[in-house]
Amino acid sequence: MLSKRKSKYFKSLQLKKFRQSERLFLVEGEKGVLEVMASDFNIHTLLCTDVFFERYAKSIEKVPLHECILVKQVDLSAVGSYQTNDSALAIVHMPKEDITPFSSGLVLALEDISDPGNLGTILRVADWYGVSQVYCSHNTTDLYAPKVIQASMGSFTRVRVNYIDLGSWLKQTELPVYGAVLDGESVYGENLPKNAVLLMGSESHGISEQLLPYVQHKISIPRVGGAESLNVSVATAVLIDHFASARA
Amino acid sequence: MLSKRKSKYFKSLQLKKFRQSERLFLVEGEKGVLEVMASDFNIHTLLCTDVFFERYAKSIEKVPLHECILVKQVDLSAVGSYQTNDSALAIVHMPKEDITPFSSGLVLALEDISDPGNLGTILRVADWYGVSQVYCSHNTTDLYAPKVIQASMGSFTRVRVNYIDLGSWLKQTELPVYGAVLDGESVYGENLPKNAVLLMGSESHGISEQLLPYVQHKISIPRVGGAESLNVSVATAVLIDHFASARA
Known part of the structure; x- marks a missing residue:
């Protein structure tokens, strides 16, 4: 269950000033969430539907995250910017800004x-x-x-x-x-x-x-x-x- | 002055079925309207603000059109799809579909x-x-x-x-x-x-x-x-x- 307080907190990340103060951002939709799960970005919280959870249970298990909350589609739409989202939404930590020295290319x-x-x-x-x-x-x-x-x-x-x-x-x-x-x-x-x-x-x-x-x-x-x-x-x-x- | 009836009629052209039955479409904003005025497309009606009319009076004079109606910004927003439009909107005739024989390129x-x-x-x-x-x-x-x-x-x-x-x-x-x-x-x-x-x-x-x-x-x-x-x-x-x- 997603509390109102959390829903509001996550939704605030649609705004730059909150993203910057919290150092968190939103990734929405099945494809995007799977990509970020497979990347070296750190996920803070994963919100997903039962269907998404069952389909990707093994992958979700392997991802270190603070919390995974099973939610309904309406919760995903309430937090995110997609009009409809029937799968998942990840709250993701921004990586540290470090300017990697130039290699080549x-x-x-x-x-x-x-x-x-x-x-x-x-x-x-x-x-x-x-x-x-x-x-x-x-x-x-x-x-x-x-x-x-x-x-x-x-x-x-x-x-x-x-x-x-x-x-x-x-x-x-x-x-x-x-x-x-x-x-x-x-x-x-x-x-x-x-x-x-x-x-x-x-x-x-x-x-x-x-x-x-x-x-x-x-x-x-x-x-x-x-x-x-x-x-x-x-x-x-x-x-x-x-x-x-x-x-x- | 733009009558309610006309406003509604023009606005209906946002939908494909009305565009197809009327063979008319909308072109919004200063740049787009000027481009279509300079082209060989035929303009049915030009809706524009006083400012647009005064600035481009000479060009407007040269364009054969059924009607030019001076309107307010709110009328332009009511008819068109732009949230704000402070210049003009043209209702334009669709050209006849004729498949030009292939030349080269x-x-x-x-x-x-x-x-x-x-x-x-x-x-x-x-x-x-x-x-x-x-x-x-x-x-x-x-x-x-x-x-x-x-x-x-x-x-x-x-x-x-x-x-x-x-x-x-x-x-x-x-x-x-x-x-x-x-x-x-x-x-x-x-x-x-x-x-x-x-x-x-x-x-x-x-x-x-x-x-x-x-x-x-x-x-x-x-x-x-x-x-x-x-x-x-x-x-x-x-x-x-x-x-x-x-x-x-």
Whole structure:
């Protein structure tokens, strides 16, 4: 049974200020909960229906958690952001922020991405291409917001995301910095290196004047038709794909 | 002044059955309305605020329309799907469905894309890359739904979309058919032709068993990391980009 007090407490984690003070966030739905159970994230509390519990009893047993509470669908909808959730919801500890030293490959840097769906989709893209490090400006939307977690389709468990002062970091990095702009060199002609930073700007303004000076290689996806721009998650995927195919 | 009767009538166009019987659809917001005014779509009625009217009086004058009604913001929100709209809303005639004979280039075929945001984003991608013909299966979500129009960012005015029996069409086309699958040949090694069909399957099931036999070239975007799949609009962009860069 889920007490009203607990239900209210867990629901409060839909808001950033409570997520930040409690260092906890919500993962909703069967697929997401199974992904987080299989990851090295630590689960605080698991809320699930009888059906979910019976189906995954063996996996649940293996996961160290503070508490597992059997609930009804209405409780899951009351706590979470999904209109319907007939399986499970996990309350998960945020990992400690520690900026892992750069190893090799492509590092993705995101400046002020504001749409949660875009950030989640970008993490899914990064995960697909094996980009394991993403650095976000402090004004980028919160990784742990329910919509980001949902759109990332479990990729948040595999991609390391850090919120940093992008300017300071770009200033000191020894990696070549590539930035997506509308009037840069065609990415089709670029000889892309194995190790690099790819910087993507915000949906509405692109890379800011403050960060442009750190971009050594301004690149663009050539436009043939009439659209003014590409969605930022789409553009990120196309550009990462060029880095990936150059290495393949 | 917008009468209650008219407001209700226009609002009904949020629903597919009324759009189809009236052959009219809604375009909301300043940017979208300006795009449709500049296109060869025919506008039935323009609802706009005083501010919009004064700012674009000259352009509005040039557009042949049945009626222009000055309204308040609350009227725009009442008719349309946007929570706030402080500029304009156009009620637009659907163009006649006529399947333009294929000229050259890449034709995009979409099977049962169900998410309006995905369809809109795909049209924006097609528009960016100059793909002017998109064929959708009948079960693909409706082009004229407000969310599709919004996500397409005006690209619906430049990309020709037809809903057809994809199976019959793929059976008779003389173009080589490329289809996106998870276990196909790497697109990195493909020698992609100038003229082709690119078939994308639905979000949840990919290309169906019914259509797979028409796919001569099963292609995939190589995966390095752990994500199970890419969002369909992202995958569409990456694959179209390969066709585009092969031609560049």
